Amino acid sequence: MNPPIRFLAGCMLALSILGPGAQALAADYPDRPIRLIVPTSPGSTADVVARVVAENLGKTLAQPLIVENLAGAAGIPGTRQLVAAKPDGYTLAIVSSNHAINPSLYKSMPYDSVKDVTPISVIGTTPLVMVAAENSPYGNIGELLAAARAQPGKINYGSSGSGSVLHLAGELLKSRAGVDMMHIPYRGGNALITDVMSGQIQVAFLAVPSVLAQVQAGKLRALAVSTPERVAVLPGVPTLDESGVKGYSYDAWIALIGPAGLPAGIVQRLQAATQQTMQDQAVLKTLGPQGFVSQGSSTETAVRTLADEISKSQALVKAAAVTPE
Structure with missing residues (x-):
């Protein structure tokens, strides 16, 4: 069993164990502001999405999410701070596709992109x-x-x-x-x-x-x-598949994660709040016209997405012999 699949199986087991203690913990959470690390520069697509999500997710959770940009080195420094944080739900991060690409690109990293994080929800995708x-x-x-x-x-x-x-x-x-x-x-x-x-x-x-x-x-x-179907904001632009590159499908994704060991009750609370937020009309009206596809997935889907994207990135990086700059 390869590492992404082992991770997937372990997360599924952990998510199935939601005892009374976890439920009580979730009921009390959150009771103070949440730090939201965005490991990209201000104005980037991930940052723009993160700020819209943070504002509206804060309303859902009845506590503000304080966005902190920690850009540079493909998001590694910012994510490093996330994985080093106490797993209490008060430090989270919004990461994008680079999180799944980095393990194949860099021979040495200060954290494990799989073992050291808790996927919570895929916020959405960017064609x-x-x-x-x-x-x-x-x-x-x-x-x-x-x-x-x-x-x-x-x-x-x-x-x-x-x-x-x-x-x-x-x-x-x-x-x-x-x-x-x-x-x-x-x-x-x-x-x-x-x-x-x-x-x-x-x-x-x-x-x-x-x-x-x-x-x-x-x-x-x-x-x-790049997507299998045409993009709503560019209805006249064909897909690559339509254009003769059969089977082509590739987009960017953005997800909410926490450090490893995040209590299951808090994960469940955050996932439910994120799903509610990404279905909110204010969020849809803000992000939809920009071409962002809102999702707010289940945690199980977030776990699968990370595993799948790591595997896909490994194949592309190896085949093209890609090396970091």
């Missing part, structure tokens, strides 16, 4: 969209792939960094479509967006919320979305 400059010669994915096949290694695609979710989305496309394109890593997304708009970078996968305004304004051309 990716492949974009090009508005005057790009590529009008659709078919034209891009045809050019890539005719000129192996000549077409470049950018990402927010080596081993990022945007990088792996590009590597999956190369693998599925059988093309060779040159990867250009950036340090973050803002400069990347600027260079795609100017044509310096030919194409890039970017999170829908981060480029929706530019696409709608005609400053960027959306070639295809």
Whole structure:
């Protein structure tokens, strides 16, 4: 049994044991503000989502969630503080896809991405969209792939960094479509967006919320979305599967986690509150128009998602021989 599956089985057993003590603990929780670590920079997609969730989850829990950005090094320093915190429910974190990518990318990490955390709920997912400059010669994915096949290694695609979710989305496309394109890593997304708009970078996968305004304004051309179904805010943009890259499916996810050993009663309380929050009309009306897909999953789904995403990332990192910058 591999580590993610062992973790999954252990979490399922722990979650099934909700005795009277755990229920009493949950009834008293929370009775003071909660620290919410966001291991990304202010203004990032995860940060924007985290702040909306924190405001509304705080109302549900009747205690404020204090957002603290601890960015850098693919989220490792911020997550390190989370795993070192007392497992009492007063230090939580909102993590994204990098949490599942890091174990495959770094030979040495200061914590175990599986054993040292308690998944609580998948908050939601963020579709990716492949974009090009508005005057790009590529009008659709078919034209891009045809050019890539005719000129192996000549077409470049950018990402927010080596081993990022945007990088792996590009590597999956190369693998599925059988093309060779040159990867250009950036340090973050803002400069990347600027260079795609100017044509310096030919194409890039970017999170829908981060480029929706530019696409709608005609400053960027959306070639295809990464999800199996079309994205509600970009209804005219086909999926990669529709565009001939059969079976392509890749998006970013955001989840609420706590440190390992978080009492089952508190996990249950937080999951229920998160699910309620992500179904709230105020949250849906705020995040939906930005392209974010609200979820508020069960804890069991969060556990499975982490295990599945770690396995998927391991395969992509190994196949593409991805190394950190």
